[in-house]
Amino acid sequence: MAQIDNPAGQHVNKRYSEPVLGSTDYPISSYHDLIISDIDFPENEERRRAHLALRRKREAEAHYRQVDIWYKRYFEPGTWLKRFIKLAHLKQWMERNALDVTVRPLVFEFPSLPKAFDGFRILHLTDLHIDAHPELAGRVGALLKDIHVDLCLVTGDYRFAVVGHSKRVYHYLEQVFTQINSAGGVLGILGNHDATDDVAALEDLGVRVLLNESIEVHMNHQSIWIAGVDDPYAFKCDDLPKALHPIPESAFKILMAHTPQLYSEAGDRAVDLYLCGHTHGGQVCLPGGGAVISHCNTPRRYLSGLWDYKSMTGYTCPGIGVSGAIARMNCPPEIALIELRRA
């Protein structure tokens, strides 16, 4: 373990380790007495229905924008990227890179972490885009089957497409979710590739989807809170104040958001750990990690890896899958295995 400096040159007081290939060397969780609070109480049902109706409306508007083929054909950055890959004969090499998923162990220390959660392990999956390649789900499932964690958090973008039905994707998602060994189960949010109808399908697969909601995780008379917001990028359905509303001010808070763009709002509201994806770490990067395309107007230091804002720690995971083109360069796909420690 070593300390690192973040790209902006500010010291990050977190321990950080090099990525390793998937390993069977993770002990089974000792947290058998975890209790996860309920979000499915009757008063919340009406609110969830209203939220899904709003999201469906935004989705229809986004669909209209997405089918503007003329724009996509000439101006979308992914189109230029695909042309470059083809011209440079890099397709096979970049496709191999895209399938070479690694497990990255990370240790984050917090003085505010309740003692009962010292050593708590979180599997962070993001941007699965699981139908991008027929081999991806099998490879990810094989890596996950020997990893035992206390909680799994998934920060959106389950499929490759941005519009249309997802039915053909669920078979691949099942290959992944059935391999997850998580004592506290799986909590998820939606990203900009996900359809409103995916909520029911994800819940059938055992994922509890947080729609601007939060839940409390209890253990040994102590607790932490997990909040999840809907996509702030394409659908703009996020509502951070609503998601954090039930959480006591002094509680330890983890926020799941699809993109890093809520960093200042979350930091100002005393979130302790911000987990997100969306940028794919750049997906195709210059040597040294500079992203060619980011699809996010957040300052560069928040686009990939570890960062901080005020007292909040953030991690923008490069994620598992790809979008636009089945290609990665200087930016390996990643499953994050996070251990929380009390400083």
Ligand SMILES: [Fe+2]
């Ligand atoms: Fe994505």
